Amino acid sequence: MSEEKSLNFIEEIIEADLKSGKYQSIVTRFPPEPNGYLHIGHATSICLNFGLSKRFGGYTNLRFDDTNPVTEETEYVESIKQDVAWLGFEWKNELYASDYFEQLYGFAVKLIEKGFAYVDDLSAEEIASLKGSHTEPGKDSPYRNRSIEENLRLFSEMRAGKYKDGEKVLRARIDMAHPNMLMRDPIIYRIKHAHHHRTGDAWCIYPMYDFAHGQSDSIEHVTHSICTLEFVPHRELYDWFIEKLEIFPSHQYEFARRNLTYTVMSKRKLLQLVNDKHVDGWDDPRMPTISGMRRRGYTPEAFRDFCDRVGIAKRENIVDVGLLEFCVREHLNKIALRRMVVFDPLKVVLTNYEEVLGEVEMLVGEDNPEDPNSATREIPFGRELYIERDDFMENPPKKFFRLFPGGMVRLKHAYIIKCDEVVKDEAGQITELRCTYIPESKSGNDTSGINVKGTLHWVSANNNVTAEVRLYDRLFKVEDPSSEEGDFKDYINPNSLDVVATVYAEPALKNARMDDRYQFLRKGYFTLDTKDTYGRLVFNRTVTLKDGWAKEQKKSS
Known part of the structure; x- marks a missing residue:
C-alpha cells in the first residue's frame, strides 16, 4: 500500500480547523475578474480550491469579481465557466459580486454610521500626494472629519448620480500613519458612469476590490479564502472590514504564485501579445491560456497532474515548462490513437508487388498499444x-538504421523492404526509390527469418488523405522574458510556429474528431484544430515525443 501524500500547509490548517470543531465543513471559492481569459496560473488556483473542498468535504463557489464595468465582458464570463468545467470541476453556486451590490452598499452605509468611512472630494492625484511613504506618515484629507449626517447625504447623492466620475469617493477612516500603506484610509467606493454587463445602468458607484472581496466571502460563509502572495498586505484590511461590520469571519490565506518558464503570466502582457498580433487571439495554441492550451491538445488530466506535482508553497518560483510537457506526454501516451503521417514524402515503388485490379490490401494496426483493450x-x-525523405540516405554514416541503397527496413504494420535503386531527376534530386518487398515478412505473420533494426512509418501514395499541420513550440526564447532587459516582446521565439501546408496521412484520419488525441508515429502528439479548419483537416502539434528543446538550445549557444 502506497503512503498517503503529505499535507501542504493550507491542508494542515484546514485539517486542524475541522478537528477543533471550528468548522463542520469548508467552503472555498474561485473568484476571477471577468476581464480576460484564464491562464495556467489560474489553473493552479482552480485545482487548489476545488481540490480542497473535495478532499475535506464541503463545496466551492464560482464567483465573478465584476466590480469594474469598464474592463469586464460577458465573453470572459463564458470562457471562464468553460475553462473551469473543462478542467473537470463543478461549482455549487455561480455567483457575482454584483449580486451583492445592494448589500455592499448597506455595509458602506453602516461604516459611515459607525464613523469608519467618509466621503472625500480630493482627486486621485491629491489623495496619492497625501498618502506618505513607507518612512513618512500620510496626511489627513481636509474632508476627513465631515459629520456622519453629511457623509450619509453625500454618499446617497453619489449613488443617485449627482456627481461626475472622480468628483467624490468614499474612503475608510482608519489611520493615515499606519505602517501598512493599504490601511491609510483606502478608497472603498468610486463613481463610474459605465454600463455594467449584468446590472446595466442601475449603478453609477462601484465598490473597490478590497471592499467587495472580503464582504462577498463573508456573505457566502467562505471559511478559507485562498489568494496568492501579493494579497498578503491586503489581509489586514480584509480583517478590519469584517471586524468593524461584525459579519461572518471569513479568513484569507496566501500561497505562492507559480510562474512558468518560456512564457509570461501577466494579463496585461498577454493582452499586448494579442493586440499587437504576435499571436492569433487569446486561444492561440502558443498562449499559456487554458483555452489556448486546450486548442493545442492539452488534456484536463494533464493539467490536474501538473498542478498536483507542482503543489503549493509560501515562496514564489518559476516552474519548468518541461514538467507540464512531461505530464501531457504521460497522459497522451495512454490515450492517443496511433496514426501514420508523412510530412516530407519520398516515393517508394515496390517493383515486385502485384496489385490485383480493383482491390487494395488492407493491413491491420492497433489504435493504441498501451491499451490492452x-x-x-x-x-x-x-x-x-x-x-x-529524411528516412533515406544515399551515403549513410555508421549506425544509420533507416533506408539506404542495399539496406533493408520494416514498414510499420507491413513488410520488410530492400532498396534496390535510386531514381534522380536532371538536377540530381532523388525522386523515387525502387525497392522489393519480402512477402513472407508480413507483420504478425513473419516467416522470413530476416532481422532488421529499423522500422519506418509510411502511407499509401494512392490511398491517403491530405492535411495541414501546425508545429507549435515555445513562445519565448528565454526562460524568464519578464526579467530580461528591454521589452519582453523582443524575446519572442520567431520559430514558435511552423506550418506544413500538406502532409499525407492514412485514411483513418479522415474521420478525426475534435475530442480525439493522436500520436503521429515518430512525429509527436497532435489534435484536430477546433477553430481554423477552412474545410480541410488541420492538426496542431500538442507536444513532441521527447523534450528536444534543451538539445536545440545547446546547439544554438
Whole structure:
C-alpha cells in the first residue's frame, strides 16, 4: 500500500480547523475578474480550491469579481465557466459580486454610521500626494472629519448620480500613519458612469476590490479564502472590514504564485501579445491560456497532474515548462490513437508487388498499444508508398538504421523492404526509390527469418488523405522574458510556429474528431484544430515525443 501524500500547509490548517470543531465543513471559492481569459496560473488556483473542498468535504463557489464595468465582458464570463468545467470541476453556486451590490452598499452605509468611512472630494492625484511613504506618515484629507449626517447625504447623492466620475469617493477612516500603506484610509467606493454587463445602468458607484472581496466571502460563509502572495498586505484590511461590520469571519490565506518558464503570466502582457498580433487571439495554441492550451491538445488530466506535482508553497518560483510537457506526454501516451503521417514524402515503388485490379490490401494496426483493450484500424497498402525523405540516405554514416541503397527496413504494420535503386531527376534530386518487398515478412505473420533494426512509418501514395499541420513550440526564447532587459516582446521565439501546408496521412484520419488525441508515429502528439479548419483537416502539434528543446538550445549557444 502506497503512503498517503503529505499535507501542504493550507491542508494542515484546514485539517486542524475541522478537528477543533471550528468548522463542520469548508467552503472555498474561485473568484476571477471577468476581464480576460484564464491562464495556467489560474489553473493552479482552480485545482487548489476545488481540490480542497473535495478532499475535506464541503463545496466551492464560482464567483465573478465584476466590480469594474469598464474592463469586464460577458465573453470572459463564458470562457471562464468553460475553462473551469473543462478542467473537470463543478461549482455549487455561480455567483457575482454584483449580486451583492445592494448589500455592499448597506455595509458602506453602516461604516459611515459607525464613523469608519467618509466621503472625500480630493482627486486621485491629491489623495496619492497625501498618502506618505513607507518612512513618512500620510496626511489627513481636509474632508476627513465631515459629520456622519453629511457623509450619509453625500454618499446617497453619489449613488443617485449627482456627481461626475472622480468628483467624490468614499474612503475608510482608519489611520493615515499606519505602517501598512493599504490601511491609510483606502478608497472603498468610486463613481463610474459605465454600463455594467449584468446590472446595466442601475449603478453609477462601484465598490473597490478590497471592499467587495472580503464582504462577498463573508456573505457566502467562505471559511478559507485562498489568494496568492501579493494579497498578503491586503489581509489586514480584509480583517478590519469584517471586524468593524461584525459579519461572518471569513479568513484569507496566501500561497505562492507559480510562474512558468518560456512564457509570461501577466494579463496585461498577454493582452499586448494579442493586440499587437504576435499571436492569433487569446486561444492561440502558443498562449499559456487554458483555452489556448486546450486548442493545442492539452488534456484536463494533464493539467490536474501538473498542478498536483507542482503543489503549493509560501515562496514564489518559476516552474519548468518541461514538467507540464512531461505530464501531457504521460497522459497522451495512454490515450492517443496511433496514426501514420508523412510530412516530407519520398516515393517508394515496390517493383515486385502485384496489385490485383480493383482491390487494395488492407493491413491491420492497433489504435493504441498501451491499451490492452485497444481497437484496430485498417491501413491500405499498395505498390506505391510514401516514406519520410529524411528516412533515406544515399551515403549513410555508421549506425544509420533507416533506408539506404542495399539496406533493408520494416514498414510499420507491413513488410520488410530492400532498396534496390535510386531514381534522380536532371538536377540530381532523388525522386523515387525502387525497392522489393519480402512477402513472407508480413507483420504478425513473419516467416522470413530476416532481422532488421529499423522500422519506418509510411502511407499509401494512392490511398491517403491530405492535411495541414501546425508545429507549435515555445513562445519565448528565454526562460524568464519578464526579467530580461528591454521589452519582453523582443524575446519572442520567431520559430514558435511552423506550418506544413500538406502532409499525407492514412485514411483513418479522415474521420478525426475534435475530442480525439493522436500520436503521429515518430512525429509527436497532435489534435484536430477546433477553430481554423477552412474545410480541410488541420492538426496542431500538442507536444513532441521527447523534450528536444534543451538539445536545440545547446546547439544554438
